[in-house]
Amino acid sequence: MRTAIVLFTRDLRVHDQPALAAACANAERVVPLFVLDPALAGRSPNRDRFLVQSLADLRESLRGRGGDLILRHGDPVAETIRLAGETGAEGIAVSADVSRYARRREIRLRAEADRHRLSLRLFPGLTVVDPGAVTPAGGDHYKVFTPYFRAWSTGEWRAEVATPRSVPLPSGIAVGRLPALPAGESPHAAAGGETAGRRLLRGWLGGIDRYDDIHDDLAADATSRLSPYLRFGCVSPLAVARAAGDRAGPFVRQLCWRDFHHQVAYAFPDLSTVAYRPTATEEWRYDADALAAWQEGRTGVPVVDAGMRQLRAEGWMHNRARLITAGFLTKQLGLDWRRGVEWFHRWLLDGDVANNSGNWQWVAGTGNDTKPYRRFNPVRQAHRFDPAGDYVRRWIPELESIPDGSIHEPWLRNETLPYPPPISA
Structure with missing residues (x-):
């Protein structure tokens, strides 16, 4: 094959990148492409920032191997086919993905590739x-x-595939500019990139x-x-x-x-919106004030609030805190797990359809948990996994004067503390 396009999606690396490795091994020229899709932009400022940082790092890695990262804006299918025409590409390589959006993109891409007599190969790697x-x-x-x-x-x-030593890019391609680095919402979010x-x-x-x-x-x-x-x-x-x-x-x-x-x-592509377990009982209540208190980390339950404040500050949350905060929203407050999916998806750097939705359904009892009535008592969880209260003090400075593990006890809530009393359903 003379020229192949590698369409990057959620595989922003050069090490053990099967699609890139195959293209470099089987084509004389390789066109690495990423399409900035407006349909996906703006859902999470944190992930938008992480993405741009990752693209910048990927571009540097490709340039170090004689190639570059071609950037386009618009519909990924249309832009890929257009670039194939511009470069005379005969094939397209892309990593397979699982979300409804990714599957639809794959179907459309295959139809257009067939129409333009281009080969399309899907690769593992995600x-x-x-x-x-x-x-x-x-x-x-x-x-x-x-x-x-x-x-x-x-x-x-x-087997892991070897990193290509060179990425022979065709000459004369407009590479496109990286977007300006978005501000993000979490001041202490990790930087992206391989x-x-x-x-x-x-x-x-x-x-x-x-x-x-x-x-x-x-x-x-x-x-x-x-x-x-x-x-x-x-x-x-x-x-x-x-x-x-x-x-x-x-x-x-x-x-x-x-x-x-x-x-x-x-x-089960409806994992973000439909209960996976068909026998699940969904009798959620609506309470906008309780939801806002949970989102803002002011439920009056310290370990819950610490987790929610970490989420806002870092765009990330400790896994044990994720279980506690999700269990509190669904099992203690009785609020719909879908609101949790949406909130985490906005803030989490690692937010994706499969893991974010799957974990929320597991905690809510609508998903793959074999014990759907499982509950995470937040006070017991706090005493077990933050016995000295250091995690809580790190994220709730209002409580830093309370000694040892007594910080977790509800009876300490009083009017002298700049901290709300516990909310309940």
């Missing part, structure tokens, strides 16, 4: 194991995590042996924080899993949860 590669007997996807984990961890994984993600991964691997002991410790903040880089494909999920080692280990198990939700979303 998960450790492809969503359709591990299936139960008589079904298209696993509905329960544990049997999926057994099959996932013992099955065959693809360089930052791989640096974080290298540092994290040095302490991975302690993960099982401290990953739930809210104050220790000892999780990997790789989720935004996995969401944008700045690091390869497969490379992360292989580097972590033990397939049955607790950290790799978390990567399996990510794959699990992707295969659920692939089979």
